[in-house]
Amino acid sequence: MSIMPHSSLENVQDTRIDVAGLLRLLFDHKRMIIVVTGLFATLGLIYALLATPIYVSGAMIQVEQKKNGLNGTPEVINRPDSVSLASTEIELLKSRAVLGKAVETLKLYITAKPRHMPLVGDFLARHFKPTPEQPLAPPLFGMGAFAWGGEQIKVYQLEVPEEYLGEPLTLVAENGGAYVLLNADGEQLLRGEVNKTVIDKGFTIEVDELVAHPGTEFILTRDRLLTATLAYQKLLKVVEAGKDSGIIYMTLEDPNAGQADLILDKIAHLYVLQNVERSSAEASQRLQFLRSQLPAVRMELERAEAAYNAYQTSAKSADITVETRGVLDQVVGIDNQLSDLKLKRAEYDRLYAPSHPTYQALLKQVSSLEARKVALQGRIQALPSTQQELLRLSRDMRVTQQTYTTVLDKAQEQDILRAGTIGNVRVIDTAQADVEKPAKPMRKIIVLLSTLVGFCVAMGILFLRQAFYRGVENPEAIEQLGLPVLAAVPYSRQQERLERERKGDITAHAPKLLAAANPGDLANEALRSLRTNLHFALLEARNNVVMLTSPAPGAGKSFVSCNLAAIIAQSGLRTLLVDADMRKGYLHRVFGLIPRHGLSDALSSGRPLSEVILATEVPDLDFISCGFAAPNPSELLMNENFAQLLRDASAMYDLVIIDTPPVLAVTDASLVGRLCGINLLVTRFGQSPASEIDTARRRLGQNGIQLQGAILNGVMRKASTAAYDYGAYAYRYDNRE
DSSP states (O other): OOOOOHHHHHHHHHTOOOHHHHHHHHHHTHHHHHHHHHHHHHHHHHHHHHSOOBEEEEEEEEEOOOEETTTTEEOOOOOOTTSOHHHHHHHHHTSIIIIIHHHHHHTTTEEEEEOOOTTTHHHHHHTOOOOSSOOSOOOSTTOTTSOOSOOEEEEEEEEOOGGGTTOOEEEEEOGGGEEEEEOTTSOEEEEEETTOOEEETTEEEEEEEEEOOTTOEEEEEEOOHHHHHHHHHHHEEEEESSTTOOEEEEEEEESSHHHHHHHHHHHHHHHHHHHHHHHHHHHHHHHHHHHHHHHHHHHHHHHHHHHHHHHHHHHTOOOOOHHHHHHHHHHHHHHHHHHHHHHHHHHHHHHSOTTSHHHHHHHHHHHHHHHHHHHHHHHHHTSOHHHHHHHHHHHHHHHHHHHHHHHHHHHHHHHHHHHTOOOSEEEEEEEEEOTTSOSBOOHHHHHHHHHHHHHHHHHHHHHHHHHHOOBOOSHHHHHTTTOOEEEEEEOOHHHHHHHHHHHHOTTOOSOOOHHHHOTTSHHHHHHHHHHHHHHHHTTSSSSSEEEEEOSSTTSOHHHHHHHHHHHHHHTTOOEEEEEOOTTTOOHHHHTTOOOSSOHHHHHHHOOOHHHHOEEOSSTTEEEEOOOSOOSOHHHHHHSHHHHHHHHHHHHHOSEEEEEOOOTTTOSHHHHHHTTOSEEEEEEETTTSBHHHHHHHHHHHHHTTOOOOEEEEEEEOOOGGGGGGOGGGSOOOOOOOO
16 A cells, blocks of 8 residues: 655645635624725715716717719728728817817817815705705805805806916906906906906906806816817717728717717817818819819910911811811811810729729720721821811811810819718717716716725735734644643633723722632633643642743733632632732732732842731732832842742742743743743733744743743634634533522
8 A cells, every 4th residue: 555655745735725714714804894895885885976977978970981073973992901981080080170179169278167165065066956046055164165056157268378377276256246366376366247358467358157156266277279189089989880880989078968968069060061171172172273274275265266267268268168077077076085085084093993894994995086086087188288277277176165165064063063062971960968877977886896895905904914913823823832731711801891990990999800700701711720730730840839921011911810819719729929020010909909018028128928918808819919119120039038938938828829021021030930830921812923922932941941831811712713712612600599
């Protein structure tokens, strides 16, 4: 049988994820998780309710293929297949030529809005419903400078010096439609009235409408045209419905639904107008060219007619013969056809490729006409010279006349084409925003996301606490340091109440001892278990003196010391409790005693043991207080008087328990521990890190003090430490009559 190597088994175990432990950890901190998550969810809900609603106005535009001529021949454009027909139009829509003109026409570079109270002012103003009796909301909390609802302002013109561009100005309403304009420093710039243009100090302003209480402030801003245009370029969204669909959707976000509709309609109107102008530009250029050629063709026609008449007069020939007229008609007809075909060829050059069948048919027709013209030229050579000259002059005159007529017809055609141009784009749906359902804020999503963020933050706090503060929470962690855990003392709510009473009234002298107030508490049951362990440990100890200390303050060693002493005394053993913390000792308050002398007095003045021992309410339990604060506690503990005091006490009592200061704070515990038979270290559940416990153990070891064990105090019932919960199995006597 093959056996898996030990290292392989460890590797398999190390890679496993303790899902159950993770769930127990979450359960232990459920209150913190719920509080943090609920806080973020509440903040998200408040933001969703208070945030200014944003409306989206939408419009639809159709882009058609361009057409040429009066017959509407589709224009063929050589473009890559990956480029949509609407791509160019989308960029034109967002261009400064269109969008900038809309901004300039609507004066969107001027911003004027009431000043609202931060956080809730805008919410209150939106929900105010003006009535004819009360068109304006009354100021709240005496804050008349803020607008609370119903305020209106329209600024027709606002021009400012260069240094004030983009800077907010404050307009303060006054009685009778008057107002004052202030800069950011509160300095008055000018004073004006509604419907009057005011020019002063480089400022020009004209307010068309002002409805507000006197003293209400408005924020005015004059931006550069380019700045406002770029801002609206970011707000304007233009997309094509589908590739080569020719349908363009435009959307614009704005807190004012009517303003969004107005802006989007203006952009669409200017875009269509620009498209029509662009489409008619070619016809306008052709018309201009044709009109420029008409005078020259007319002069050429007049010269041809004059030459023909002059030759007839000089040659005394009335007219050409019938045969010559027939040839002339044919030549003129062919020339006119060739002229028309040349114009058509110029148009086909833009529409078709040279290899296109239509283009090739045109070339064949031109070649056929030119061949017929060459044949007619041969017949003309056979005519008499007089008839040939008359034929030539007559042909020039008629061709020129026909050319003039053609140019005139083309000019009229282009004029009609220019006037009838409608462009290749049209607005299908005008701008309209859904005022019933704002696009932003998306309240449900905001609350959901804020809740999720709150949960993630709670998880982050939890794992950071686990990563940076690793207080021991199970006895196994202490035992791995080489210290056996003699007892795990559960956390006591009753002791917490007694501690609050003791700290709340330092003049009260009633005892605050848990062992006396509630003997059946789970903490006392754990201390009884510790009493049993001490009984067997004392059999091998050099004396009956027990020292209790802790790594750092707050571990609860004083609580363990006094209650352990009381429980041992209740078992019938004569017990002496010594408060050796001559700096901050307070155990006399726990027993409700007012000592006259204490340990510091016995060590410094050599008072006998009988003068410093006090009896307590617990039978067989005596107590020595810390005494008055001593300036040199460590030196007193090193004195022989302390060793003699312990020898005398050890002889008089069955057990002596000494409560000492923390190990890592002062050296008192090291001085006391050398004289004790048993030394115990009290640690705090979830508070004392393993490194701190190990440091305290090593420091005592360096002074020759061997710890016999540790006590884990303040154990709380947690799902993550369920396997080590000693308080889960409580078996207490029931006081029944």
